[in-house]
Amino acid sequence: MKTNDNDPFKDSAITTILVVSDILKSKDFYVDVLGAKIFREYGGDSLVLEFLGNWILLVTPGGPTEDKPEIHFAVTANTNIVSHSYTIRVKDCKRSYQILKERGADFITPPFIRGAESRCFFRDPDGHLFEISEFRG
Structure with missing residues (x-):
């Protein structure tokens, strides 16, 4: 996409917000199991991570604020x-599965092969779903 002065997202990045029940437990999972890097911590109830070139903001549950009054x-x-x-997307699903399992990831199943794709799923401590997928094309 070509950017110009009318591009509202020029020089921007996207952050995914995940609500977690225990910030320390989630911090351990994202840093120690997945290998995310801590960018910034906010007062013990939120954490900004860099993971695979993306931003993830972990926050604890909360009610409405002035800028989101019913949320x-x-x-x-x-x-x-x-x-x-x-x-x-990984290069070797079986190997990634083994490494993540050794680090404590709780997989739903081992990798399944479907044609040219191998994939399997795991969750973070609050149940957010992750898939690792290998495509052999």
Whole structure:
């Protein structure tokens, strides 16, 4: 996409906000298991991470504010209903699975092979869904 002075996102980056129940438990998972880098911490209730060239902001549950007067940030009540997930394209799904499992990732299943793709899913401590996927094309 060509940028110009009318581009509202010129020189911008996107951040995903994830609501977590325990900031320290989530910090351990994202840093120690996934290898994310801490960019900034805010007073013990939020944390900015850099992960695979993207920003993730972990926040604890909270109620409305002046700029979002009817919005509540809450941990998902049912981790089997997904409205948001991450897919990480990897070079070797089986190897990535083994490394992440050794680091403590809790996988739903081992890698499945579907044609030219191998994939498997795991969750963070609050149930946010991650997929690792290898495409052999």
